Every structure is written in C-alpha cells, then in structure tokens.
Amino acid sequence: MQTIMKQVKILGTGCAKCRQLADAVKAVIASEGIEAEVEKVEDIQKIMAYNVLSTPALVVDGEVRSKGRVPGLDELKDLLIRKS
Amino acid sequence: MNSAVEVCPTTALKMIGEGALLIDVRERDEVAEASFDLPGVMLIPYSEFDERFREIPTDREVIIACNVGERSLMATRFLMHNGYRNAVNMQFGIVRWAEKGFPMTGELKRKTGGCCCGNQSGSSSSSGSCC
Numbered sequence: 001m002q003t004i005m006k007q008v009k010i011l012g013t014g015c016a017k018c019r020q021l022a023d024a025v026k027a028v029i030a031s032e033g034i035e036a037e038v039e040k041v042e043d044i045q046k047i048m049a050y051n052v053l054s055t056p057a058l059v060v061d062g063e064v065r066s067k068g069r070v071p072g073l074d075e076l077k078d079l080l081i082r083k084s
Numbered sequence: 085m086n087s088a089v090e091v092c093p094t095t096a097l098k099m100i101g102e103g104a105l106l107i108d109v110r111e112r113d114e115v116a117e118a119s120f121d122l123p124g125v126m127l128i129p130y131s132e133f134d135e136r137f138r139e140i141p142t143d144r145e146v147i148i149a150c151n152v153g154e155r156s157l158m159a160t161r162f163l164m165h166n167g168y169r170n171a172v173n174m175q176f177g178i179v180r181w182a183e184k185g186f187p188m189t190g191e192l193k194r195k196t197g198g199c200c201c202g203n204q205s206g207s208s209s210s211s212g213s214c215c
Binding site: 044045048049051052053054067068 | 130131132133134158159161162165166
C-alpha cells in the first residue's frame with residue numbers, strides 16, 4: 001500500500017511560540033513515524049491566505065487544525081494523524 | 085496587496101467625530117485596565133479577531149487600534165485581505181492616545197505592544213517583537 005505523504009505547514013512569523021510548535025510537530029512526526037513534509041510559512045500574506053491572524057497555526061493537508069496556541073504532544077499527534 | 089492606511093490618534097479622533105467606528109483589538113485584560121472613553125467602541129480581541137471580524141460593518145469607515153499599533157496593523161491588513169476597503173490602522177495605539185490626553189478611562193500600565201502570537205493572557209511582558 002502506498003503511503004500518502006502529509007503536507008504539514010506551520011504558520012507563524014518566527015516568534016518563540018511558532019518555533020515551539022515547529023519543534024513539537026517535528027518531534028511527534030519523528031516519534032510516530034508519520035510520513036510528512038513540513039514547511040514553515042512566515043510570510044504574513046501567505047499566512048493570511050489561510051484566514052489566520054492568531055499564530056502559531058498548524059495546517060495539515062490544507063486544513064487549519066489549530067491556531068493561536070501550541071497544542072500538547074498528545075493533541076498534536078491527533079491533529080496530525082486525523083484524516084481530512 | 086496595497087499597504088494599510090495608517091492614521092495618527094489625532095486624525096483618528098477627528099474621523100471618529102465624523103462617524104468612523106473605532107475597533108479596539110486589545111485583549112480583555114488590557115481593556116479592563118484602560119480603555120478608550122468613546123461611545124460605540126467595538127471590542128474584538130486580537131486572539132478572536134479571525135473568528136469574529138465579520139461583525140465589523142463593511143459600509144462605514146473603521147479604525148483599528150491596539151496598544152502601540154502593531155497588532156492593529158496586522159488586523160487592518162487582515163481586513164483588507166478579506167475585502168474591507170474602509171479599514172485604517174491607528175498608529176501608536178492607545179499609548180499615544182493617552183499621551184495626547186484624549187478621552188480614556190482607567191490607568192494605562194502597559195506601554196509596550198502585546199504579542200500577536202496566541203492568547204495574550206499572562207504574556208503582557210512581551211515586547212511585541214514577536215510579530
């Protein structure tokens with residue numbers, strides 16, 4: 001069975017919380033063996049294209065799954081694994 | 085996208101007198117400490133702004149304000165992105181408003197910008213440099 005690579009984006013303008021979310025996402029992806037491509041989006045215009053103002057935000061396969069906070073590791077795992 | 089239009093507090097006060105709506109995007113705890121003493125100010129905290137911005141009328145001029153003008157600038161750009169043509173940012177926020185002696189209630193303790201990342205509760209010590 002072919003594994004479909006998840007497209008994960010971290011929206012944030014480079015603040016501490018945004019970096020914290022990026023680190024946490026990478027940690028969960030590594031520990032759970034999730035096939036994912038992670039991209040940090042720091043351009044405010046690109047962030048606003050998701051209609052997000054309160055960062056950091058987590059986007060999985062084009063869907064905004066959290067914003068304005070850094071979810072805990074267990075919640076992050078759910079957010080990353082959940083199907084669109 | 086074009087740059088956001090920005091006005092100083094003096095121009096903002098004049099525009100409000102002519103019918104513009106002031107929207108305060110500071111968080112609730114900030115507003116509880118000190119607020120604009122004007123009739124009809126709309127409060128939409130920055131942390132809720134992307135969920136609630138459609139409460140803002142599209143048919144009148146609106147002025148977005150925060151503590152020092154950083155979050156409000158982002159909110160103004162967000163409104164422009166969503167098709168609002170009459171939104172302007174109030175530069176330097178309520179801090180400059182207070183310095184000018186314009187109408188307000190309470191005592192302004194926070195002289196720096198809030199952080200536009202996440203919920204603001206407990207993060208008032210931020211310099212605002214995160215955004």
